[in-house]
Amino acid sequence: MILVTGATGTVGREVMRQLPVGASVRVLARDPSRVVGAAPGAEIVRGDYGNPAALERAMRGVRSAFLVTNEVGGDQDARFVDVAVTAGVGHVVKLSAAAVEDVLADDLITGWQRDAEELLRVSGMGWTLLRPRSFMSNSLSWAPSLRSERVVRALYGESVNACVDPRDIADVAVRALTEPxxxxxxxxxxxxxxxxxxxxxxxxxxxxGRPVRFEELAPDQARVLWSRRHPAPVVEALLHSARRQREGAKAGVVRTVAELTGRPASSFETWARDHLTAFAGG
Structure with a gap:
């Protein structure tokens, strides 16, 4: 049995869709009605990390699990690991972040991911850590202003990031879940x-096929914008991350996707072409 968490999110949704036909799959979801694309026969369990009974039900008979958490600084990973160890889960594939390898990245988000990785390492279970750069899909946050104003607004617009297609992350995750x-x-x-x-x-x-203007955000403007969606400590962590990108910390390209999947990593153009309706408005 393979357990998928985060199945309504960017990567978890793709993991669920890419699992082999006939695989025994269970999905943990706070709202099962939002789980779209599960294979026929997949079992959907209602629950979240704050519900120990639901976690226990979800992990009965599970051999391997895909773990996604999103409460920065919270105890979701600890709760999951505790129940997984008790349930006898053999292997956890954890979605982490590439920034954990950057010794100068000392922000809240990166520290939280480092702590979560360490929980798995010392748990006694088998583990695999996935450390992606930014998701190409993060550019979907530009879609509303692009559609309405033909404008993209971002901080440090000339800084570079070796962003990755979430479908490639999911492909690697599925291989880690199903292959030795x-x-x-x-x-x-x-x-x-x-x-x-x-x-x-x-x-x-x-x-x-139409002009789109780029508009540079100042750090204070980005802080105001991000504060609409995130608490202040997370906003400051995002600003720190953006400064590290400006300093070149996220420019490195590796061939891991190609080495593990046997095909090149997808380009931004490929990802954008496949999601163009979101930017075009229909």
Missing amino acids: GHQGRAYTLTGPQAVSAVWQTDRLAELL
Whole structure:
């Protein structure tokens, strides 16, 4: 039995869709009605990390699990690991972040991910760590202003990030969940090139066949914008992360996706073409 958490999120949704036909799959979801694309026969368990009874039900008979948590600084990973150990789960594939390898990244989000990784390492279970760069899908946050104003707004628009297609992350995750040889491994995952928000804006304009303007945000403007969605400590962590990107910390490209899947990592153009309706408005 394979357990998938985060199945309504960007990567978890793709993991669920890419699991082999006929695999025994269970999905843990706070709202089962939002789980879309599960294979026929997949078992959906209602619950979350704050519900020990639901976690216990979800992990009965589970051999391997895909773990996604999102409460920065919270105890979701600890709760999951405690129940997984008791339930006898053999292997956990954890979605982490590439920044954990950056010794100068000392922000709240990166520290939380480092702590979560360590929980798995000392748990006694088998583990695999997935450490992606930023998701290409993060550019969907630009879609409303692009559709309404033909404008993309971002901080440090010329800084580059070797962002990765979430589908590639999911492909690696599925292999780690279903194939031998991945336990005790940490995989940094990037796209095929480091790109900037300005460059991405130009590519979107080309694909849409219409002009799109890039507008640089000042740090204080970004702080105000992000504060609408995140608590202050997380906003400051995001600003720290953006400064590390400006300093070149996220420019490195690795071939892990190609080495593990046998095909090149997807380009931003490929990802954007497949999601162009979100930017075009229909």
